[in-house]
Amino acid sequence: MTEASTRPASLGAAHTDLSAYDADTTERALIERRARHLGVGLLFYHDPIHLVRADGVWMYDADDRAYLDCYNNVPSVGHSNRRVVDAMVTQAAILNTHTRYLHEEVVAYAEELTATLPDGLDRVVFVNSGTEANELAMRIARTVTGKRGAVVMENGYHGNSNLIADLSLMGVAPDARAPHVAGVEPPDIHAGPFTGDDAAERYAALIDPAIAELDDRGEGLAAFICDGIFDSQGGLEAPAGYFPDVYTRVRAAGGLCIADEVQPGFARTGLMWGFSHEGVVPDIVTFGKPAGNGYPLAGLVTTDELMNAFTSRNIYFNTFGGNPVAAAVGRAVLDEIVDRDLCAHVAETGAYLRAALEGLHASHPEIGNVRGRGLYQGIALVDPTTGDPNPGLARLVPDAMRDAGALMGMTGRHGNVLKVRPPLVFDRANADQLVATLDRALTDLT
Amino acid sequence: MTEASTRPASLGAAHTDLSAYDADTTERALIERRARHLGVGLLFYHDPIHLVRADGVWMYDADDRAYLDCYNNVPSVGHSNRRVVDAMVTQAAILNTHTRYLHEEVVAYAEELTATLPDGLDRVVFVNSGTEANELAMRIARTVTGKRGAVVMENGYHGNSNLIADLSLMGVAPDARAPHVAGVEPPDIHAGPFTGDDAAERYAALIDPAIAELDDRGEGLAAFICDGIFDSQGGLEAPAGYFPDVYTRVRAAGGLCIADEVQPGFARTGLMWGFSHEGVVPDIVTFGKPAGNGYPLAGLVTTDELMNAFTSRNIYFNTFGGNPVAAAVGRAVLDEIVDRDLCAHVAETGAYLRAALEGLHASHPEIGNVRGRGLYQGIALVDPTTGDPNPGLARLVPDAMRDAGALMGMTGRHGNVLKVRPPLVFDRANADQLVATLDRALTDLT
Known part of the structure; x- marks a missing residue:
């Protein structure tokens, strides 16, 4: 139930190889201090993200940049509820x-x-x-x-x-x-x-x-x-x-x-x-x-x-x-x-999101299928010609999405499934932003 | 680590035998609701205690009666700190x-x-x-x-x-x-x-x-x-x-x-x-x-x-x-x-408490020994003639102490050790009250 597979270990081994990070000085100092005293050091993203506050479906980094949270299921009724x-x-x-x-x-x-x-x-x-x-x-x-x-x-x-x-x-x-x-x-x-x-x-x-x-x-x-x-x-x-x-x-x-x-x-x-x-x-x-x-x-x-x-x-x-x-x-x-009738909200928003994600297939044949229920949707990336899993592409997407202001995960047996699993208060406008951001990211990466 | 042994299971099996409890109507209703929906139902005391607030070393029941907490180690820097x-x-x-x-x-x-x-x-x-x-x-x-x-x-x-x-x-x-x-x-x-x-x-x-x-x-x-x-x-x-x-x-x-x-x-x-x-x-x-x-x-x-x-x-x-x-x-x-320099406070208060507990031996030969460190003190009760463990007496003490306004535990391989393990902010006056209360309880019970 945790996301141990969400990022390949090589992306998360902040405590063993700091040279991989291009974080700025403040973040780098924090990563180094963290490596000295925390025992299990997996971090998300090649350039780890330093989050300082959050509200509803939004998280903010130390530079006050906003990120749409499409990933975290623990704060289900919204961050800082x-x-x-x-x-x-x-x-x-x-x-x-x-x-x-x-x-x-x-x-x-x-x-x-x-x-x-x-x-x-x-x-x-x-x-x-x-x-x-x-x-x-x-x-x-x-x-x-x-x-x-x-x-x-x-x-x-x-x-x-x-x-x-x-x-x-x-x-x-x-x-x-x-x-x-x-x-x-x-x-x-x-x-x-x-x-x-x-x-x-x-x-x-x-x-x-x-x-x-x-x-x-x-x-x-x-x-x-x-x-x-x-x-x-x-x-x-x-x-x-x-x-x-x-x-x-x-x-x-x-x-x-x-x-x-x-x-x-x-x-x-x-x-x-x-x-x-x-x-x-x-x-x-x-x-x-x-x-x-x-x-x-x-x-x-x-x-x-x-x-x-x-x-x-x-x-x-x-x-x-x-x-x-x-x-x-x-x-x-x-x-x-x-x-807040979140069951109905999730069913409705999830169906809307699912249709929009499936709609991306037309312009992005590397989307093999979309699966899941409600506000849990997995987007399997494949090689459009062979249909084989495409983990090489999938591992680039969370970083690209992060750069575009949206947090998303990656998982699956073959490491080729993008994971959308936001707080339950995620709404249609959030779904629209996520889909548009993903559309651009896939265009840029392929 | 936990207190699984602190009370014999027979004292704690609130979910199986409500007839043993002489709690008043409000507590009895709560015990019955609890028995229907909580899975592991061990409760302290023959007449379980219904606590509603706490502050420092003091806990208060639904009737606003105060109890000196000589038992709980989790709220170490004081209840409701x-x-x-x-x-x-x-x-x-x-x-x-x-x-x-x-x-x-x-x-x-x-x-x-x-x-x-x-x-x-x-x-x-x-x-x-x-x-x-x-x-x-x-x-x-x-x-x-x-x-x-x-x-x-x-x-x-x-x-x-x-x-x-x-x-x-x-x-x-x-x-x-x-x-x-x-x-x-x-x-x-x-x-x-x-x-x-x-x-x-x-x-x-x-x-x-x-x-x-x-x-x-x-x-x-x-x-x-x-x-x-x-x-x-x-x-x-x-x-x-x-x-x-x-x-x-x-x-x-x-x-x-x-x-x-x-x-x-x-x-x-x-x-x-x-x-x-x-x-x-x-x-x-x-x-x-x-x-x-x-x-x-x-x-x-x-x-x-x-x-x-x-x-x-x-x-x-x-x-x-x-x-x-x-x-x-x-x-x-x-x-x-x-x-608050609690290490020094604990060492000093613990030594004071230990001396006072050992002092009870003169008038209570059923105290076999006192052992422990700092604000963890165990008082082993024995048969004064044989020196054998006396769990029969020990199991009566926590209830008697509770009736006298002090919370204390009982543990040990033979179920004969009274456990004193209060919040670390416990002071000399609290120790005096505990020792005086225990003195009276042992007098009444023997």
């Missing part, structure tokens, strides 16, 4: 503590959150990051199934801890795979192995041999975990029927179905939850990034039955998870989504 | 984003933090919790050593993720231990197997067979990880020479030494870092709880060599870790510690 900041400071000035004392705020937040989910998904655990949420989901799955294995997507990403890094095949060398992990091909109907009318069934059928692999290795199946917007694939729309078929196979083998909603959750796709597009109800839903609009807030929701089975055999406590400030912030974000 | 809240809101209103854009605040925080550490511990990674910090420490250790195993303390605690829960033997049933973990006896000179003058050496010598165990299982030694205040043991002071001896043995076997400073770090023991009492320099220092005074903030510090070895083979990104708001909050906490 006043309602969220007010909720944070109001609560922080009164009380911040843990969940072992009674507090109204965390209970109210849990009630409001579960009300957005299907019946049965009633029990929430708040944690601090998507990684922690997925860690706990796997602890629950391993406890209740008595098995250890997970089926995941090839090139997927779920977080940065030891176990979750094992499950994130994007970052794992082929010879370094853990025995408790089996990968399946993501349901890519554009460039994957199955692109015909039977693609949903053929992709879903890959689950069975993956489960058999885990059984053969003595691990067994604890869970299937999937990010339904397929962020690290550059965004995909699973073909209709794929998820119901997969869930049936996973459950038949005794495994749990975990929906990693860290990317698609909280209205990103035009519905509150991404899995609602798919006709399935997961056993565990994990969420993170946009939940606190930047405040470290994440969690999971599951059923009474699974939660009770877990707590009967484990003691789990999370120091910061569900603290009153986090809960107040989370409620403010939910309130913003509801009061 | 104005300087910290101001730093949070000032930055949150301007910009909150991740570390892939340049930002001054996180660089300045990393500089200030590393300046408090020995030379060589120069590279910081910020994350969101002690669990995430220990996860990353183990990823680094496993990467650089090529081994998987860890030597840990029996009954220790380091966090709540899958791997770190494996390493936290406090929560692991004897038959459920992971093969990559070997436990050693903590250096308890009061009630452990070795209590004589040679205790340091005899405890340290346990490291070698533990390493051999890991080798025998084919796991090998990646790291030794230890919380130097021994929180889940009820606080211990390692005998002089223990840690240098252990570190020598661990390093001779090719392992890294990880100091888990989530409990002792940030002035708790009267020095900025707990390991400074021990005459050792760790390879990795992890920190958490008090770093953000309640804001989810944690991290690790290590050497250039280890960080570079890790990043050359791994991509690590933490979405919220080191965000500008977290960094601003962390700097405010550090500034408070320095400007």
